[in-house]
Amino acid sequence: xxxxxxxxxxxxxxxxxxxxxxxxxxxxxxxxxxxxxxxxxxxxxxxxxxxxxxxxxxxxxxxxxxxxxxxxxxxxxxxxxxxxxxxxxxxxxxxxxxxxxxxxxxxxxxxxxxxxxxxxxxxxxxxxxxxxxxxxxxxxxxxxxxxxxxxxxxxxxxxxxxxxxxxxxxxxxxxxxxxxxxxxxxxxxxxxxxxxxxxxxxxxxxxxxxxxxxxxxxx
Amino acid sequence: xxxxxxxxxxxxxxxxxxxxxxxxxxxxxxxxxxxxxxxxxxxxxxxxxxxxxxxxxxxxxxxxxxxxxxxxxxxxxxxxxxxxxxxxxxxxxxxxxxxxxxxxxxxxxxxxxxxxxxxxxxxxxxxxxxxxxxxxxxxxxxxxxxxxxxxxxxxxxxxxxxxxxxxxxxxxxxxxxxxxxxxxxxxxxxxxxxxxxxxxxxxxxxxxxxxxxxxxxxxxxxxxxxxxxxxxxxxxxxxxxxxxxxxxxxxxxxxxxxxxxxxxxxxxxxxxxxxxxxxxxxxxxxxxxxxxxxxxxxxxxxxxxxxxxxxxxxxxxxxxxxxxxxxxxxxxxxxxxxxxxxxxxxxxxxxxxxxxxxxxxxxxxxxxxxxxxxxxxxxxxxxxxxxxxxxxxxxxxxxxxxxxxxxxxxxxxxxxxxxx
Numbered sequence: 167x168x169x170x171x172x173x174x175x176x177x178x179x180x181x182x183x184x185x186x187x188x189x190x191x192x193x194x195x196x197x198x199x200x201x202x203x204x205x206x207x208x209x210x211x212x213x214x215x216x217x218x219x220x221x222x223x224x225x226x227x228x229x230x231x232x233x234x235x236x237x238x239x240x241x242x243x244x245x246x247x248x249x250x251x252x253x254x255x256x257x258x259x260x261x262x263x264x265x266x267x268x269x270x271x272x273x274x275x276x277x278x279x280x281x282x283x284x285x286x287x288x289x290x291x292x293x294x295x296x297x298x299x300x301x302x303x304x305x306x307x308x309x310x311x312x313x314x315x316x317x318x319x320x321x322x323x324x325x326x327x328x329x330x331x332x333x334x335x336x337x338x339x340x341x342x343x344x345x346x347x348x349x350x351x352x353x354x355x356x357x358x359x360x361x362x363x364x365x366x367x368x369x370x371x372x373x374x375x376x377x378x379x380x381x382x383x384x385x
Numbered sequence: 386x387x388x389x390x391x392x393x394x395x396x397x398x399x400x401x402x403x404x405x406x407x408x409x410x411x412x413x414x415x416x417x418x419x420x421x422x423x424x425x426x427x428x429x430x431x432x433x434x435x436x437x438x439x440x441x442x443x444x445x446x447x448x449x450x451x452x453x454x455x456x457x458x459x460x461x462x463x464x465x466x467x468x469x470x471x472x473x474x475x476x477x478x479x480x481x482x483x484x485x486x487x488x489x490x491x492x493x494x495x496x497x498x499x500x501x502x503x504x505x506x507x508x509x510x511x512x513x514x515x516x517x518x519x520x521x522x523x524x525x526x527x528x529x530x531x532x533x534x535x536x537x538x539x540x541x542x543x544x545x546x547x548x549x550x551x552x553x554x555x556x557x558x559x560x561x562x563x564x565x566x567x568x569x570x571x572x573x574x575x576x577x578x579x580x581x582x583x584x585x586x587x588x589x590x591x592x593x594x595x596x597x598x599x600x601x602x603x604x605x606x607x608x609x610x611x612x613x614x615x616x617x618x619x620x621x622x623x624x625x626x627x628x629x630x631x632x633x634x635x636x637x638x639x640x641x642x643x644x645x646x647x648x649x650x651x652x653x654x655x656x657x658x659x660x661x662x663x664x665x666x667x668x669x670x671x672x673x674x675x676x677x678x679x680x681x682x683x684x685x686x687x688x689x690x691x692x693x694x695x696x697x698x699x700x701x702x703x704x705x706x707x708x709x710x711x712x713x714x715x716x717x718x719x720x721x722x723x724x725x726x727x728x729x730x731x732x733x734x735x736x737x738x739x740x741x742x743x744x745x746x747x748x749x750x751x752x753x754x755x756x757x758x759x760x761x762x763x764x765x766x767x768x769x770x771x772x773x774x775x776x777x778x779x780x781x782x783x784x785x786x787x788x789x790x791x792x793x794x795x796x797x798x799x800x801x802x803x804x805x
Contacts (some may be wrong), residue, residue, distance in 0.1 A: 238672020259577035
């Protein structure tokens with residue numbers, strides 16, 4: 167039986183934008199982030215906390231983070247709440263990180279109606295579940311069109327009446343002549359945990375969550 | 386062949402091939418015999434039932450998790466069983482109504498749940514479980530917890546954790562909320578502080594209640610620590626008595642199991658169903674509980690008999706996963722399986738309780754090495770054994786007990802070498 171205190175805690179993190187904002191928090195939590203910033207194609211990066219506790223970071227696409235944690239391949243993960251809202255995952259959400267803050271909103275040409283037309287509204291989105299819930303709650307019939315990116319193009323080309331998308335600064339919307347018509351929710355990055363993993367390795371995982379919490383408070 | 390014919394089974398269902406199927410069956414057999422040794426009697430129940438009957442027993446279940454169909458004969462809606470406990474409750478209240486309580490019943494079978502929208506879409510769950518009907522109080526809870534622990538040991542799992550919860554504690558806090566209780570409970574169950582804030586705000590609850598909701602989300606871990614904090618943080622919820630009961634149960638359980646024990650007072654997911662203590666058994670591997678259970682005193686009365694109830698069930702696939710995740714051998718030796726050159730040899734082997742099959746020639750046996758462990762040939766009254774996967778052979782004069790022992794040790798060594 168390996169000594170559980172010597173085992174590495176596995177954390178699934180998203181590559182890219184959120185990772186950059188995450189680094190100061192990890193540093194404040196006294197985690198050596200050098201292996202994370204190194205130019206490399208390695209998908210597993212080993213590092214340590216200042217007290218010597220081993221950590222293993224899995225570098226993933228954001229959408230895959232909750233899947234790894236739900237299956238227990240990672241004990242903790244860092245992911246935007248939008249991903250959690252789009253599919254229901256069976257996870258603990260022990261900490262809000264306050265980074266990657268943005269909102270999910272209904273957007274379209276200025277003045278476009280978001281309630282009813284003579285026909286169902288056509289909505290292009292990467293978040294069909296969030297969009298469906300939003301319009302269901304308002305009793306507005308919609309036709310959802312899944313698109314993977316450059317969602318702003320949809321109302322411009324007549325593919326859809328409106329879009330539901332993440333809005334960070336609103337710059338892309340502005341440049342394409344669109345604006346926010348209705349806010350759906352605010353989202354930011356959170357720490358998620360496997361329901362079993364957190365409990366089996368609490369003496370190893372809890373101090374890490376606590377350190378991240380203090381780091382968030384101090385950042 | 387029609388290329389459009391979907392030859393893999395429907396999503397979430399699965400075929401188990403020989404090794405896995407045998408492993409699951411063996412686990413079911415071992416835990417069932419442990420249940421039997423504690424006086425639990427086996428019952429079997431139908432794979433589907435009238436939807437209304439099962440739904441009466443499962444008020445909190447998400448309708449999207451259920452698989453229904455219309456029974457062609459009657460036009461009634463039937464439901465593939467998502468749970469066997471409800472069926473046992475029905476039996477305890479009806480066909481066994483003349484038997485005096487307590488009833489100790491066990492079952493082995495699969496249930497079907499849809500589990501929509503989750504990464505893990507497994508729908509068919511192989512369960513082995515027990516129900517103790519008509520016994521309330523700590524001794525009954527303890528009996529069930531102890532049996533869960535003993536059954537884990539019986540299959541060779543020695544590193545596991547029993548995580549306990551109590552429905553009354555969360556419910557005492559939620560009772561202070563007039564509207565929006567479900568959202569708050571859901572946020573607590575996910576230990577999601579921000580969502581607890583948002584849902585409390587929407588529900589307009591007082592700050593004392595909100596603080597207790599936050600406390601519930603953090604009250605998990607080693608029992609002594611959790612109980613001490615709970616006494617401090619949940620003062621206003623008037624749960625002193627329940628906390629004391631829980632403490633007594635844990636003290637008693639500590640003397641009867643070597644499992645690590647923990648508490649999670651924020652575990653509210655089963656709160657529509659459980660009326661008292663509930664628990665999960667956790668181990669490295671599957672990322673989900675390998676067993677879960679608890680006290681459900683409201684269930685059997687719904688079918689017309691006033692009996693308390695407590696029980697638990699293993700998820701046998703998760704149990705198998707946990708066993709293979711450890712570095713220990715999953716099970717006591719499975720039957721060693723040999724192939725004999727002729728029917729006479731095979732009969733002699735079977736008489737010694739060695740599983741034996743006859744194949745046309747040795748070549749075929751080797752081609753099916755995943756299926757067999759050894760080849761036995763009889764020549765002039767002597768047996769020759771060749772362990773598959775190894776070149777050396779040794780001769781055996783008679784298949785007496787010692788020989789059987791040698792044979793099985795030999796094969797075990799070879800298999801161990803192959804797997805490491």
